[in-house]
Amino acid sequence: MTQAMQRQEAVSIRKNEAFAAVAAQLEPRLIQRECTPKQVVRMIRNEQQIHGWQAEAVQHAQDLPGISFGKGEEVIVDFGEHLVGALAIRIVPVGSPPDAPLHLQITLGEMPVEMAEPFSEYNGWLSSSWLQEERIHLDVLPAALKLERRYSFRYLKLKVLDTSPKYKVSFADISCTAVTSADRSALSATLTSADAELQAIDEVSVKTLEECMQEVFEDGPKRDRRLWLGDLRLQALANYETFSGNGLVKRCLYLFAAYPDERGRITANLFMKPQVIADDTYLYDYSLFFVSVLHDYFLATGDRNTLEELWPSAYRQIELGLERLDERGIVADDESWWSFIDWHPNLNKQAPSQAILIYNLKRALHLAALLGDERKATLERTIGELTQAAAEHLWDAQSGCFISGRDRQVSYASQIWMVLAEVPEPEQAKALMLRLLEDKSAIPMSTPYMVHHFIEALIQVGERETAIREIKKYWGQMIKDGADTFWELYDPNDKSFSPYGSHLINSYCHAWSCTPAYLIRKYQL
Amino acid sequence: MTQAMQRQEAVSIRKNEAFAAVAAQLEPRLIQRECTPKQVVRMIRNEQQIHGWQAEAVQHAQDLPGISFGKGEEVIVDFGEHLVGALAIRIVPVGSPPDAPLHLQITLGEMPVEMAEPFSEYNGWLSSSWLQEERIHLDVLPAALKLERRYSFRYLKLKVLDTSPKYKVSFADISCTAVTSADRSALSATLTSADAELQAIDEVSVKTLEECMQEVFEDGPKRDRRLWLGDLRLQALANYETFSGNGLVKRCLYLFAAYPDERGRITANLFMKPQVIADDTYLYDYSLFFVSVLHDYFLATGDRNTLEELWPSAYRQIELGLERLDERGIVADDESWWSFIDWHPNLNKQAPSQAILIYNLKRALHLAALLGDERKATLERTIGELTQAAAEHLWDAQSGCFISGRDRQVSYASQIWMVLAEVPEPEQAKALMLRLLEDKSAIPMSTPYMVHHFIEALIQVGERETAIREIKKYWGQMIKDGADTFWELYDPNDKSFSPYGSHLINSYCHAWSCTPAYLIRKYQL
Structure with missing residues (x-):
């Protein structure tokens, strides 16, 4: 309901x-389980797919720490399964010492469409506050960011809203403590079919x-x-x-x-x-x-x-x-x-x-x-x-x-x-x-x-x-x-x-x- | 510099x-001092004023807890002096039990113009991450929100981005722990002029x-x-x-x-x-x-x-x-x-x-x-x-x-x-x-x-x-x-x-x- x-x-x-x-x-x-992303993905248009979007693997998640992201750049990772839990991201600056805060947008979605279509265009009649998107300022880097809320997701999009011309950031560790x-x-194994x-x-x-x-x-x-x-x-x-x-x-x-x-x-x-x-x-x-x-x-x-x-x-x-x-x-x-x-x-x-x-x-x-x-x-x-x-x-x-x-x-x-x-x-x-x-x-x-x-x-x-x-x-x-x-x-x-x-x-x-x-x-x- | x-x-x-x-x-x-807002204000156009904006008192800050705010509604308070410190806001739901998170935008400014002109239109060449604006989801209300960052401000704008049709919120307590x-x-009193x-x-x-x-x-x-x-x-x-x-x-x-x-x-x-x-x-x-x-x-x-x-x-x-x-x-x-x-x-x-x-x-x-x-x-x-x-x-x-x-x-x-x-x-x-x-x-x-x-x-x-x-x-x-x-x-x-x-x-x-x-x-x- x-x-x-x-x-x-x-x-x-x-x-x-x-x-x-x-x-x-x-x-x-609650039983906890540590989970990490499996793939870096991008969302591509495919009218055959639900809502017209499909996740396509771009590279292994373990390559992610080697990539740095500047203003306006973003990355989507796929945890490979649906998860309910808390998110932690270790963020490391790349370049000069960070001379301005990091402004980061974090979007979580159960489906490719939540990664592909901007929430700003949402115009439904349930509260937009259910859309899983945070904006966070980090004054001090490196940072071990632990988000307090519980999310329900498979995909995670990290978008750098701003840094400064002097530094970029990389995402050194991303993990989810899944709970149930x-x-x-x-689990009963009585499935006979x-x-x-x-x-x-x-x-x-x-x-x-x-x-x-x-x-x-x-x-x-x-x-x-x-x-x-x-x-x-x-x-x-x-x-x-x-x-x-x-x-x-x-x-x-x-x-x-x-x-x-x-x-x-x-x-x-x-x-x-x-x-x-x-x-x-x-x-x-x-x-x-x-x-x-x-x-x-x-x-x-x-x-x-x-x-x-x-x-x-x-x-x-x-x-x-x-x-x-x-x-x-x-x-x-x-x-x-x-x-x-x-x-x-x-x-x-x-x-x-x-x-x-x-x-x-x-x-x-x-x-x-x-x-x-x-x-x-x-x-x-x-x-x-x-x-x-x-x-x-x-x-x-x-x-x-x-x-x-x-x-x-x-x-x-x-x-x-x-x-x-x-x-x-x-x-x-x-x-x-x-x-x-x-x-x-x-x-x-x-x-x-x-x-x-x-x-x-x-x-x-x-x-x-x-x-x-x-x-x-x-x-x-x-x-x-x-x-x-x-x-x-x-x-x-x-x-x-x-x-x-x-x-x-x-x-x-x-x-x-x-x-x-x-x-x-x-x-x- | x-x-x-x-x-x-x-x-x-x-x-x-x-x-x-x-x-x-x-x-x-650091010496701490507890400060509270003095006035509810609105920003009015006045081309005689710096940047064309002027704060006008609307009512006493102590009246604020009696007002409730729904989706899209906002309020600006004036602390009456410039402050550097941490912000705390007690938020109380009004109406049915909150059936969706509260999505709240918090904007802090030293000057009326920061309250009056949207930061989304900022296009300067210093990092926009310096603009003092947070977006926060609160899953549980009432909430005693304590923002972790230190702000520099005199004015505070609270805008309800979304609640749900079933409830509004009121801001029961707002305070700043000012530090210096x-x-x-x-302080030497040697001013002789x-x-x-x-x-x-x-x-x-x-x-x-x-x-x-x-x-x-x-x-x-x-x-x-x-x-x-x-x-x-x-x-x-x-x-x-x-x-x-x-x-x-x-x-x-x-x-x-x-x-x-x-x-x-x-x-x-x-x-x-x-x-x-x-x-x-x-x-x-x-x-x-x-x-x-x-x-x-x-x-x-x-x-x-x-x-x-x-x-x-x-x-x-x-x-x-x-x-x-x-x-x-x-x-x-x-x-x-x-x-x-x-x-x-x-x-x-x-x-x-x-x-x-x-x-x-x-x-x-x-x-x-x-x-x-x-x-x-x-x-x-x-x-x-x-x-x-x-x-x-x-x-x-x-x-x-x-x-x-x-x-x-x-x-x-x-x-x-x-x-x-x-x-x-x-x-x-x-x-x-x-x-x-x-x-x-x-x-x-x-x-x-x-x-x-x-x-x-x-x-x-x-x-x-x-x-x-x-x-x-x-x-x-x-x-x-x-x-x-x-x-x-x-x-x-x-x-x-x-x-x-x-x-x-x-x-x-x-x-x-x-x-x-x-x-x-x-x-x-």
């Missing part, structure tokens, strides 16, 4: 100190997840570097099949449960610094997904203590979700709410939200049964009523599709979530998914997050081969287009798509795109 | 460890000197922040009449003496960091002035031990200076050398350099006599020969002026330095200075450094009233034009003059401009 564009109402947070303490105790130790809380030594393309997709998925596993599960290490509930759900699923960093999932569950609002509602995301802060963004679907994350966590770990402690928080999300039902038993649609679902600008959220409510009700029911909660019966009845209401009011028999909103919109999202919520019968669900594959008029998917649910729905209706084909068509093509971690946004038909007005601000290592590792391993594709 | 535009030959330094140790022991303790090694409590204008000029001179007294006597705290021998000479003179920081003069003398080249030649300037480094710039006049600084220091302090230790270094500069003499006994003029004298681009350096050689020979003679050095006789004879040669080859009887170079150039610098060196007889010198006052065709003076010598020459020939008038015309007018410290460069007839191609890069607190305090106090003007 990414930052909200809209301001929610003022809310008052009721911190649960006990939960916060559990979360604090689970703060992971994902433990590669614990012999398919080389699926193996490659799995590998990039694992790397993507690894980069996003920090003090919490972050959505993207470049942007927003934050714990989002919807992303957490998918990361946790991928994690159970790979790094098994289950303590980190538990930590994130306790964090969300520790900062509800005065009505018990769980925020869409948390800030970790300067202290844990619940964002004032609340998303209908994300709050409900707390139930799913807890459910999946218990299935993966059998940690009954956590389940019992957090079950009231989960159940509360169901109660609040049900408050939005109209007299027909349908999630009310108006201008005041925000359910995320997907980034498509015209997507109506009513039907998929109804489905997500049912989806989480079913997981709540499962947990209630496990816990012997007497509200099991209520949940069961409610599931029946909502499913019936969906069939009655959101199903269009003529088109054979679920419709959403006053304008009876047909979207991928609505069909997929109704299938995942098992609203249609299995045979009907399979037919619906097959029909959807042919439907050119439905509002399409616009993020890997939505495509993940599409694949999961295909698998659920038994279309394993189609699922594999669609994984390859999407994540496989992303690799062909240059991904070494999976991107926040990808539309094979519009490769520069950004919901933010510029592909420069897109995150190119994003949690919600890491799920092929889960899909391939879990379902043994 | 400022940085050299040309590269000198490679030289090898013969460090004198004993001298370096003396200098190191004399490193002063000048001790105000030791009852003339209010001279009192004001003295006060600004003292402030200028104070700001330039740091770990060494710096030429300018904004640019170049370096120990230059020619500037040191004038700072030391002003210091003896004011702060009496004589240990700092001693330290600087030992520093210069500690880093001669293999022939014993003393550099024009020293860098202090990362360790003491002799610049590879050698100026004919500056090396010779080591004699004068030692001479003046001994007269002010009576420190015979220092005189004895450093006398060989001083004498060596005389020997090296004499090596440039041609067969006529005149300092040879060619393309290979650099004698500073003044910044005027067309100024020929031969005659003033001849005079400066004689000037320093006379001070060396005085020291030799004090020390009983047997080379006294040689010095005496040499002075006679060089004076005779100057009269014979550099005096143009027809115009009644000293001429310089192949093109027989007449300049202020030549006449002034010949008078200061007492080459003409007193009556002839007086007539020469009076004639110079009327001369419109002579190459004029272009820095306060040269104007200082003009005033000193006027006093020397007994023209005290003219000297006072000229001080008021120059430094008095500088105050009327807005100086609260005296500027590196000032031409009352061309107020935006810069030898560097832009008035943005000029230093507006410069050591060589602080001498009215010396002139007024020493000569009881």
Whole structure:
């Protein structure tokens, strides 16, 4: 997910100190790894490549200390892999003693386009402050420059804005202390697929997840570097099949449960610094997904203590979700709410939200049964009523599709979530998914997050081969287009798509795109 | 002085460890003072003002924490006086929790023009890295930002380059820890003048000197922040009449003496960091002035031990200076050398350099006599020969002026330095200075450094009233034009003059401009 564009109402947070303490105790130790650049590269125009740019090796990185750079000169290095971490550069003057400060511009990018296109031309509607570019004055040389911030990058551009006519500089050492809380030594080797393309997709998925596993599960290490509930759900699923960093999932569950609002509602995301802060963004679907994350966590770990402690928080999300039902038993649609679902600008959220409510009700029911909660019966009845209401009011028999909103919109999202919520019968669900594959008029998917649910729905209706084909068509093509971690946004038909007005601000290592590792391993594709 | 535009030959330094140790022991303790902004101001166009800009108070600085700033918004504060020091700003977010970093631009300026005209348009030929502007990303707010660099400024501009639509920022606390090694409590109150204008000029001179007294006597705290021998000479003179920081003069003398080249030649300037480094710039006049600084220091302090230790270094500069003499006994003029004298681009350096050689020979003679050095006789004879040669080859009887170079150039610098060196007889010198006052065709003076010598020459020939008038015309007018410290460069007839191609890069607190305090106090003007 990414930052909200809209301001929610003022809310008052009721911190649960006990939960916060559990979360604090689970703060992971970050694993550090020293990395150095592999190549000096230049970016060349290639219209066949993503965003029209391609990195071309110019020389070995070890030759770099022998080159000096004067005013206006720059160099780009390629670390050979995506990294999240701190940057250190040892800068040495060449020529007379430096008689003016060095003014250095440091640009970091996950993708060639971030090296090739000037950030000064950025005009998107997310904050330009996410663009990873620093300007630094060094009064004393030689200098061992250690940048304080954490960056997410593969490429690094150093541009000398100014020195003086009397000296140049060389970059004697460049290194990155890469960090992650994902433990590669614990990485499960249960990938059974012999398919080389699926193996490659799995590998990039694992790397993507690894980069996003920090003090919490972050959505993207470049942007927003934050714990989002919807992303957490998918990361946790991928994690159970790979790094098994289950303590980190538990930590994130306790964090969300520790900062509800005065009505018990769980925020869409948390800030970790300067202290844990619940964002004032609340998303209908994300709050409900707390139930799913807890459910999946218990299935993966059998940690009954956590389940019992957090079950009231989960159940509360169901109660609040049900408050939005109209007299027909349908999630009310108006201008005041925000359910995320997907980034498509015209997507109506009513039907998929109804489905997500049912989806989480079913997981709540499962947990209630496990816990012997007497509200099991209520949940069961409610599931029946909502499913019936969906069939009655959101199903269009003529088109054979679920419709959403006053304008009876047909979207991928609505069909997929109704299938995942098992609203249609299995045979009907399979037919619906097959029909959807042919439907050119439905509002399409616009993020890997939505495509993940599409694949999961295909698998659920038994279309394993189609699922594999669609994984390859999407994540496989992303690799062909240059991904070494999976991107926040990808539309094979519009490769520069950004919901933010510029592909420069897109995150190119994003949690919600890491799920092929889960899909391939879990379902043994 | 400022940085050299040309590269000198490679030289090898013969460090004198004993001298370096003396200098190191004399490193002063910096006196710190906490300062806060006085006013929020805006810069308004006023063609009557220097560079066309004037600061206008908008509100009290204490109102600032109540104002919040979003993307593209900025504020300028005025600290009410020139400061040299470190900046700290406490920044508080206003609105939702910050969901993107803050990108902040911080611009510091000694003059309104530095706040009003964008540095991006700077196109001068000194390094733009001297322009005091930082761009900083803050990932976590609130933040107690402490900038590591030392700045020289009165005005501070804070511009929010970006936040996000969800929050703004306010500047809760702004402060500067001002530093100097000048001790105000030791400031001599011997100013006897009852003339209010001279009192004001003295006060600004003292402030200028104070700001330039740091770990060494710096030429300018904004640019170049370096120990230059020619500037040191004038700072030391002003210091003896004011702060009496004589240990700092001693330290600087030992520093210069500690880093001669293999022939014993003393550099024009020293860098202090990362360790003491002799610049590879050698100026004919500056090396010779080591004699004068030692001479003046001994007269002010009576420190015979220092005189004895450093006398060989001083004498060596005389020997090296004499090596440039041609067969006529005149300092040879060619393309290979650099004698500073003044910044005027067309100024020929031969005659003033001849005079400066004689000037320093006379001070060396005085020291030799004090020390009983047997080379006294040689010095005496040499002075006679060089004076005779100057009269014979550099005096143009027809115009009644000293001429310089192949093109027989007449300049202020030549006449002034010949008078200061007492080459003409007193009556002839007086007539020469009076004639110079009327001369419109002579190459004029272009820095306060040269104007200082003009005033000193006027006093020397007994023209005290003219000297006072000229001080008021120059430094008095500088105050009327807005100086609260005296500027590196000032031409009352061309107020935006810069030898560097832009008035943005000029230093507006410069050591060589602080001498009215010396002139007024020493000569009881």
